[in-house]
Amino acid sequence: MQYDVIIIGGGAVGLGTALQILRQQPKARVVVIEKETAVARHQTGNNSNVIHSGIYYKPGSLKARNCIHGYELLLDFCREHDIPHTLCGKVIVATEEKELPLLQNIFDRGQQNGLAGLKMLTGDQVREYEPHVAGIAGIHVPQTGIVDYRVVAEKYAEVILRQGGQIKLGEKVIDIRTSHDAVAVVTPAATYTGKLVVNCGGLYSDKLARLTTPGLNVRIIPFRGEYYKLKKEKEYLVKTLVYPVPDPNFPFLGVHFTTMPGGGVECGPNAVLAFRREGYTKTAINLPELGETLAWPGFRKIVAKYWQTGMGEMYRSWSKAAFTKALQKLMPEIREEDLEEGGAGVRAQACDRTGGLLDDFMILEEARAIHVCNAPSPAATSSLSIGETVSQLALKRL
Missing domain, CATH: 3.30.9 (D-Amino Acid Oxidase; Chain A, domain 2)
Known part of the structure; x- marks a missing residue:
């Protein structure tokens, strides 16, 4: 079978991308290839299950835009499919004077990112929310919540299959071959051919990217x-x-x-x-x-x-x-x-190569490939928004 889009990786981002492509183009022929025998077995299924608000991220960055939009899309999806979740809020706590400017910076970013209802707290007010916490100041973030992302990803997969997409489990990608008008994705079990490959390989995303971009400058x-x-x-x-005030x-x-x-x-x-x-x-x-x-x-x-x-x-x-x-x-x-x-x-x-830990999501485009090369936290929260972003890039090619 000739596919329109071949997606590598059955975590939240890969599944979110497949879901968004099928939402925008229901007749698209989409397959997700996952090396494990079930979806969400790595970053998606082993994180802290937090629904992130987007308060930390630089305004205008991919993380900020996709987290905030993805937050709303995720909540809508959970409500639509009756996935249990709780918007319990969180408190970010400063315990030392030197952390106060950093705390203020986080608060300012949250406001610039459009978060409503943020509240700066004194030490006494911190203890009103969390009586056993020691802090001299804090921020209350009402948007933050919790959800089981493995359940979310399994529901993504269920909807993908219902909408005509395919998911191939237990197949590890060993090669990607591109030409001017097609791409072939090779596993030990089969070779999948299509118009475009999308790499959402998480912990192996750089290795997969190097199959088409040997000079990739990140690891x-x-x-x-x-x-x-x-x-x-x-x-x-x-x-x-x-939460503490993070090290910048x-x-x-x-x-x-x-x-x-x-x-x-x-x-x-x-x-x-x-x-x-x-x-x-x-x-x-x-x-x-x-x-x-x-x-x-x-x-x-x-x-x-x-x-x-x-x-x-x-x-x-x-x-x-x-x-x-x-x-x-x-x-x-x-x-x-x-x-x-x-x-x-x-x-x-x-x-x-220079020793920089990338602080933003990283999406690389080639003629026949799109590589999501850096999608750590808050990628699970952002998964439907990242999927929407990547699907728009993908559908332009079809």
Whole structure:
């Protein structure tokens, strides 16, 4: 069969793109190829399940535009398909005087991005929202919520199939061949031919992109985020979501407290180098992949500049006491014995050759290929908007 669009990757972004193409062009022949035997098995299914508001992102950036629009599209989709979700709000907390200008900057960005109802908080007002949190100031963000993104992605897949799209599971893409008028996507099971390929490969998006763009100037660096959970008897300490003021040098939000869709409270994540791209445990190592990371000039420059921060994250990964200490900055009552082992996710973070960690989404276009090369958080929240953006680029070619 000849396809119009072949999409690689069965996470929220790949499925969101397929869904939006079929919404705009119902007769389009669309196939999604996913190497796992089910959808949403990596970033989509292993994140903190937060519906992000868009408060952090630079006004006008792809992240800001797609998060804010995607937020509305996601909520509409959840309501339409009866997917449980909660808009519980969150509090971003400053615990030191030096964080106050950064907190104000976040508030200003939120207002520039059109968020209504944001509220600057004094320390006392922070405790009105979260009685057990220590802070000298904060921001209340009413838009933030929680949803199970694996459930969302499974519903995306269901709707895609119902609208005539195809999803091929358990097929790993091993080659992409382009010509002036067609593209062929090769798996061990089959070769799929079509007019256009869209790469939403997440942790392997750069490797897939290099099959058509050998000179690609970014590499995915996998960062594992590890979580603890509050024991049941301590869940009362957290009412909604509690975040620190993030370090502006890094595209991570710091360890925080998050209520979970099925109940319970997660604490984390940290951000440590994963020794394989899908390395969800400390002992998961792929030597060739690790070697590629260590050899990348951009990564070596990050290490040279931020090695102390990296060592601190690694120490917290191995030391429950150190992880607890980081949490105590926000919530002094927390004790080691209040925490039990949680899950982990791996973030696909693009890094350029100069050592820059890309802070925005990155979409590259070629004649027969569109590569989504950097789509970490808030990509799940933004998935239908990213899908809309990519589908518009794709449909111009058909």
